[in-house]
Amino acid sequence: MDISSCDGTLSSSDxxxxxxxxxxxxxxxxPVLPSWSWVPRPKSPWLASNEVEGYLSLENMCILRSCEEDxxxxxxxxxEDPNCSVKEExxxxxxxxxxxxxxxxxxxxxxVYSASYSVxxxxxxxxxxxxxxxxLEDIEKELPGNSTNVLMxxxxxxxxxxxxx
Numbered sequence: 001m002d003i004s005s006c007d008g009t010l011s012s013s014d015x016x017x018x019x020x021x022x023x024x025x026x027x028x029x030x031p032v033l034p035s036w037s038w039v040p041r042p043k044s045p046w047l048a049s050n051e052v053e054g055y056l057s058l059e060n061m062c063i064l065r066s067c068e069e070d071x072x073x074x075x076x077x078x079x080e081d082p083n084c085s086v087k088e089e090x091x092x093x094x095x096x097x098x099x100x101x102x103x104x105x106x107x108x109x110x111x112v113y114s115a116s117y118s119v120x121x122x123x124x125x126x127x128x129x130x131x132x133x134x135x136l137e138d139i140e141k142e143l144p145g146n147s148t149n150v151l152m153x154x155x156x157x158x159x160x161x162x163x164x165x
Contacts, residue, residue: 009118018120019056019111034061036109056111063142065103104129105142136161 010018023036040054108125126134126142136159140148150157 010113010120011118012113012115015113015120016054023056034058055113056109058109061107061109063105063107065105105134105138 019038023038026033026036036056036058038054039057043053106127106129110123111120112123113119114121126139128134139159140151143151151159
Protein backbone atom coordinates (compact mmCIF):
# COMPACT_ATOMS: atom_id res chain seq x y z
CA MET A 1 0.00 0.00 0.00
CA ASP A 2 1.14 3.49 -0.78
CA ILE A 3 1.20 5.55 2.40
CA SER A 4 3.05 8.46 0.89
CA SER A 5 0.05 10.74 1.38
CA CYS A 6 -0.88 11.43 4.98
CA ASP A 7 -4.18 13.12 4.22
CA GLY A 8 -6.25 10.03 5.12
CA THR A 9 -7.17 9.16 1.55
CA LEU A 10 -6.71 5.78 -0.08
CA SER A 11 -6.41 4.71 -3.68
CA SER A 12 -9.01 2.27 -4.96
CA SER A 13 -6.38 -0.45 -5.42
CA ASP A 14 -5.16 0.11 -1.85
CA UNK A 15 -8.78 -0.18 -0.69
CA UNK A 16 -9.04 -3.60 -2.37
CA UNK A 17 -5.81 -4.77 -0.74
CA UNK A 18 -6.84 -3.47 2.68
CA UNK A 19 -10.32 -4.99 2.35
CA UNK A 20 -8.95 -8.45 1.58
CA UNK A 21 -6.41 -8.18 4.42
CA UNK A 22 -9.20 -7.10 6.77
CA UNK A 23 -11.39 -10.11 5.89
CA UNK A 24 -8.51 -12.51 6.56
CA UNK A 25 -7.63 -10.85 9.87
CA UNK A 26 -11.33 -10.85 10.89
CA UNK A 27 -11.53 -14.62 10.28
CA UNK A 28 -8.45 -15.23 12.46
CA UNK A 29 -9.50 -12.95 15.31
CA UNK A 30 -13.27 -13.68 15.27
CA PRO A 31 -13.65 -17.30 14.11
CA VAL A 32 -17.08 -17.74 15.73
CA LEU A 33 -18.59 -14.61 14.19
CA PRO A 34 -19.92 -14.39 10.63
CA SER A 35 -17.29 -13.60 8.03
CA TRP A 36 -16.97 -10.51 5.90
CA SER A 37 -17.17 -11.26 2.20
CA TRP A 38 -16.01 -9.43 -0.90
CA VAL A 39 -18.96 -8.78 -3.21
CA PRO A 40 -17.68 -8.38 -6.76
CA ARG A 41 -19.31 -5.92 -9.08
CA PRO A 42 -19.45 -6.54 -12.82
CA LYS A 43 -16.84 -4.49 -14.61
CA SER A 44 -18.37 -1.37 -16.11
CA PRO A 45 -17.03 -0.26 -19.50
CA TRP A 46 -16.85 3.39 -18.40
CA LEU A 47 -14.68 2.72 -15.31
CA ALA A 48 -10.91 2.85 -15.51
CA SER A 49 -9.18 -0.51 -15.14
CA ASN A 50 -7.83 0.47 -11.70
CA GLU A 51 -11.25 1.30 -10.24
CA VAL A 52 -12.72 -0.73 -7.36
CA GLU A 53 -14.89 -3.56 -8.59
CA GLY A 54 -16.62 -4.58 -5.39
CA TYR A 55 -17.23 -3.94 -1.71
CA LEU A 56 -17.15 -5.68 1.67
CA SER A 57 -20.33 -7.09 3.15
CA LEU A 58 -21.33 -8.60 6.50
CA GLU A 59 -25.04 -9.31 6.73
CA ASN A 60 -27.41 -10.68 9.34
CA MET A 61 -25.10 -10.03 12.28
CA CYS A 62 -27.36 -10.94 15.18
CA ILE A 63 -27.21 -9.32 18.60
CA LEU A 64 -29.40 -10.92 21.22
CA ARG A 65 -30.38 -8.68 24.12
CA SER A 66 -32.11 -10.11 27.14
CA CYS A 67 -33.90 -8.10 29.78
CA GLU A 68 -30.80 -8.43 31.99
CA GLU A 69 -28.74 -6.51 29.42
CA ASP A 70 -30.44 -3.14 29.47
CA UNK A 71 -27.96 -0.41 28.53
CA UNK A 72 -27.68 3.19 29.67
CA UNK A 73 -26.29 6.18 27.80
CA UNK A 74 -22.71 5.30 28.73
CA UNK A 75 -23.01 2.21 26.54
CA UNK A 76 -22.92 -1.44 27.57
CA UNK A 77 -23.11 -0.87 31.30
CA UNK A 78 -25.95 -3.09 32.46
CA UNK A 79 -28.82 -1.75 34.52
CA GLU A 80 -31.30 -3.87 36.38
CA ASP A 81 -34.62 -4.13 34.65
CA PRO A 82 -37.53 -4.07 37.13
CA ASN A 83 -39.19 -6.84 35.11
CA CYS A 84 -36.29 -9.25 35.71
CA SER A 85 -36.03 -11.14 38.94
CA VAL A 86 -32.63 -10.81 40.59
CA LYS A 87 -33.40 -13.29 43.38
CA GLU A 88 -31.62 -16.60 43.18
CA GLU A 89 -34.16 -19.34 43.50
CA UNK A 90 -33.94 -23.08 43.17
CA UNK A 91 -35.48 -23.99 39.82
CA UNK A 92 -36.40 -27.52 38.89
CA UNK A 93 -35.81 -27.43 35.13
CA UNK A 94 -37.61 -30.73 34.69
CA UNK A 95 -40.93 -29.24 35.72
CA UNK A 96 -40.61 -25.63 34.64
CA UNK A 97 -40.52 -24.28 31.12
CA UNK A 98 -38.35 -21.21 31.29
CA UNK A 99 -39.19 -18.25 29.13
CA UNK A 100 -36.71 -15.51 28.46
CA UNK A 101 -37.44 -12.02 27.25
CA UNK A 102 -35.13 -11.49 24.28
CA UNK A 103 -34.94 -8.71 21.75
CA UNK A 104 -33.11 -9.82 18.62
CA UNK A 105 -31.45 -7.10 16.60
CA UNK A 106 -29.82 -7.56 13.23
CA UNK A 107 -27.14 -5.50 11.53
CA UNK A 108 -26.04 -5.47 7.88
CA UNK A 109 -22.69 -3.79 7.19
CA UNK A 110 -21.24 -2.72 3.86
CA UNK A 111 -17.87 -1.03 3.38
CA VAL A 112 -17.65 0.69 0.01
CA TYR A 113 -15.00 2.85 -1.57
CA SER A 114 -15.97 6.47 -2.17
CA ALA A 115 -14.26 7.55 -5.38
CA SER A 116 -15.34 11.15 -4.68
CA TYR A 117 -13.49 11.36 -1.36
CA SER A 118 -10.98 8.49 -1.82
CA VAL A 119 -11.94 6.88 1.49
CA UNK A 120 -13.80 3.77 2.60
CA UNK A 121 -17.30 4.40 3.93
CA UNK A 122 -19.24 2.12 6.28
CA UNK A 123 -22.95 1.83 5.59
CA UNK A 124 -25.10 -0.19 7.92
CA UNK A 125 -28.69 -1.11 8.51
CA UNK A 126 -30.02 -2.03 11.95
CA UNK A 127 -33.37 -3.72 12.37
CA UNK A 128 -35.37 -5.83 14.80
CA UNK A 129 -36.52 -9.41 14.25
CA UNK A 130 -39.77 -8.20 12.69
CA UNK A 131 -37.81 -6.25 10.04
CA UNK A 132 -38.55 -2.80 11.45
CA UNK A 133 -35.59 -0.38 11.40
CA UNK A 134 -34.15 0.54 14.78
CA UNK A 135 -34.41 4.11 15.94
CA LEU A 136 -31.20 6.11 16.02
CA GLU A 137 -31.40 6.19 19.83
CA ASP A 138 -31.55 2.37 19.94
CA ILE A 139 -28.56 2.09 17.62
CA GLU A 140 -26.54 4.44 19.82
CA LYS A 141 -27.31 2.23 22.84
CA GLU A 142 -25.61 -0.68 21.06
CA LEU A 143 -22.35 1.25 20.62
CA PRO A 144 -19.45 0.73 23.03
CA GLY A 145 -18.88 3.70 25.33
CA ASN A 146 -15.70 4.84 23.57
CA SER A 147 -17.53 4.94 20.19
CA THR A 148 -20.18 7.19 21.67
CA ASN A 149 -17.44 9.54 22.88
CA VAL A 150 -15.80 9.61 19.41
CA LEU A 151 -19.16 10.44 17.82
CA MET A 152 -19.50 13.42 20.16
CA UNK A 153 -15.92 14.69 19.75
CA UNK A 154 -14.99 14.14 16.10
CA UNK A 155 -16.44 16.28 13.35
CA UNK A 156 -15.63 13.57 10.75
CA UNK A 157 -17.18 10.62 12.57
CA UNK A 158 -20.94 10.62 12.55
CA UNK A 159 -24.07 8.56 12.04
CA UNK A 160 -26.87 9.71 9.81
CA UNK A 161 -30.31 8.16 9.73
CA UNK A 162 -32.17 7.68 6.49
CA UNK A 163 -35.92 7.16 6.73
CA UNK A 164 -37.34 5.12 3.91
CA UNK A 165 -40.89 6.01 2.98
